[in-house]
Amino acid sequence: MSTSSVALSILTEEEREFQQVVQQFMNSHVRPIVAEMERAGQPPQELLRLMGEQGILGCFAPEEYGGGGGSLMTRAIVAEETARVDAGLDATLFVNLSLVARHLIKRGTEEQKKKYLAPLIAGEASMSICLTESHGGSNALSPRTTARRVGDEWVIDGSKTFITNAPIATMFMVFARTSGEDRRARGGTCFLVDRDTPGLTVGKPFDKLSLRSSPTAEVFFDSVRVSADQVLGEVDNGFYYMLEGLDLERVFEGASNTGITQACLDLAVEYSSEREVFGQPLSTFQLTQDKIARMATGVEMSRVMFYHLIRAIERGEEVTRAAAVLKLYSSEVAVEASREVVQILGGYGLMEEYPAARLYRDAKHHEIGAGTSEIQKLIIARETYKAAGRGRG
Ligand SMILES: Cc1cc2nc3c(=O)[nH]c(=O)nc-3n(C[C@H](O)[C@H](O)[C@H](O)COP(=O)(O)OP(=O)(O)OC[C@H]3O[C@@H](n4cnc5c(N)ncnc54)[C@H](O)[C@@H]3O)c2cc1C
Missing domain, CATH: 1.20.140.10 (Butyryl-CoA Dehydrogenase, subunit A, domain 3)
Known part of the structure; x- marks a missing residue:
């Protein structure tokens, strides 16, 4: 069923055409496999790759990293049309694109963008954003996960919970306290941690009520060492990036x-x-x-x-x-x-x-x-x- 809505007048002609392409894609490639994805607890990689090839994932991202260079609205159109067919797949894409990719576009170095943004847009990888901890997600400025400087490296200790995509993620964007006082925005840093980094482990996927086709799990950091070039943006400013x-x-x-x-x-x-x-x-x-x-x-x-x-x-x-x-x-x-x-x-x-x-x-x-x-x-x-x-x- 196509969308009949007074709101359509807010879209440009190009955005409306894009919306129809996305609707058709969802109906022919996603709708038939929703039950299968829910049973598997995750979307198939081939589906993400196909979405990458068709320009659905990177529609809003800069062209030099494989994106379509479209408006922010194109990303919102993809979110609406995906959730209309499967809210679980939408959750996985929400984290990959609206969170991880957007932070990388805004703050990532050239190397970080090449290494992480390009595979996200191509549908070759999924990634996670790790903020919530077991003692309470609403109070986001009080993480107990810390990172301390040791020589040229950072050492991360702590754990995160309810992390979307964790069972399949190739990289974890981790918010940790590096200085400053509890509940203050100053003193948080965002680290890009590869899945195979020693000391990083992922728990069993949660069995949950909602979004069953999107995998969610805990992530543990036991003296995880990352180099200084794995910091996103500036040290001690990570919570500001999250808030903005x-x-x-x-x-x-x-x-x-x-x-x-x-x-x-x-x-x-x-x-x-x-x-x-x-x-x-x-x-x-x-x-x-x-x-x-x-x-x-x-x-x-x-x-x-x-x-x-x-x-x-x-x-x-x-x-x-x-x-x-x-x-x-x-x-x-x-x-x-x-x-x-x-x-x-x-x-x-x-x-x-x-x-x-x-x-x-x-x-x-x-x-x-x-x-x-x-x-x-x-x-x-x-x-x-x-x-x-x-x-x-
Ligand atoms: C499926 C799923 C996927 C998720 N994915 C991610 C992810 O990828 N990355 C990530 O970092 N997090 C993720 N989250 C975490 C999510 O953001 C948190 O669950 C949410 O922010 C709430 O935190 P909490 O569950 O710890 O609840 P709590 O903070 O413990 O809150 C419990 C209850 O207390 C209420 N409450 C809290 N503070 C107040 C207050 N001051 N006044 C009145 N009531 C209050 C809350 O509204 C809630 O009803 C995910 C969660 C789920 C369920």
């Missing part, structure tokens, strides 16, 4: 949530038009129409806002409050839509042979991952007081 990327991450989360909500709507419309109960299609009952109307409203509002915010970021505008509003709103809309699509399918909604059950499992992730709903509310309230001149620092 958060608004964009939340907008990309909005793209993923829009994709999931659209998938719920697609399925709800199709099923309710065909299923007859009491001798008439479900779609003729006004209680069904209420569900459809609420889903359609949610998807439209989420999409208009995320397209609009991508454009604002492209213009270099500050979007902190709006990005948190989008992440909070679009994840709530996706969770509600997924609950309602299960309801519309009745007993079949609970059967794994229909996508409703998977959508229900996957939507929930987005109220937790990349900053929980509670954290988004704290940001929205803080920024609202600040805008009213009543900021409390």
Whole structure:
């Protein structure tokens, strides 16, 4: 089903054409293998390679590293269309492209870009970003993972949890404290650690409710030694890089949530038009129409806002409050839509042979991952007081 939305007017002609190419790719190459990917717990490497060849992975990246040199919007289009078909694959790509590749493009040295960015864009490798620790992910500026300088090298000790792509990653972008006080942004450094570095080990993949086609695991660092040229950007400034990327991450989360909500709507419309109960299609009952109307409203509002915010970021505008509003709103809309699509399918909604059950499992992730709903509310309230001149620092 193609997208019919007032938001499409925000896209350029080229971006709309790209969106159709991505939709066709997802329907012919991804949709048929979603169940298989969920069973395997990871996407097949050949699929990522094919996406690389077709220019879907590197659409937004500079041409000299194999990218397409397109707008940031092209990356958001890929996120929405991937999540519409499989939110797990979208999670793997979110980390590879929206996080790791974007940090490399912004801060990487020429050597780092050649070594890591090119294989990501070609679909030859997956990588991880390691921030969350077992004592609490919401408090991201308090890692217990440390790195100390010994001669020409850095020695990293600690562990990270819930790390997307860890079971398949060839490189780990690791945030560790190198100086400064707990809960301060100054004093964090980002290291690029190759998988085969002695002392780095990866736990067993987690068996999880959501995003089952995206592998997640713990990562342990036991006196892991890396050279100074494996630092991303400057020593002690890594947490600033992480913080400055958060608004964009939340907008990309909005793209993923829009994709999931659209998938719920697609399925709800199709099923309710065909299923007859009491001798008439479900779609003729006004209680069904209420569900459809609420889903359609949610998807439209989420999409208009995320397209609009991508454009604002492209213009270099500050979007902190709006990005948190989008992440909070679009994840709530996706969770509600997924609950309602299960309801519309009745007993079949609970059967794994229909996508409703998977959508229900996957939507929930987005109220937790990349900053929980509670954290988004704290940001929205803080920024609202600040805008009213009543900021409390
Ligand atoms: C499938 C999956 C993939 C992930 N991938 C990655 C990854 O690739 N890299 C990475 O670094 N992390 C990753 N994460 C971690 C994710 O970002 C964290 O789970 C998230 O930030 C929440 O941290 P936490 O789970 O430790 O919860 P906690 O921080 O322990 O929070 C627990 C509860 O307390 C609430 N809470 C916390 N602080 C406050 C407060 N001040 N006021 C009110 N309520 C509060 C939270 O909202 C939440 O409801 C992933 C998580 C999942 C589930």
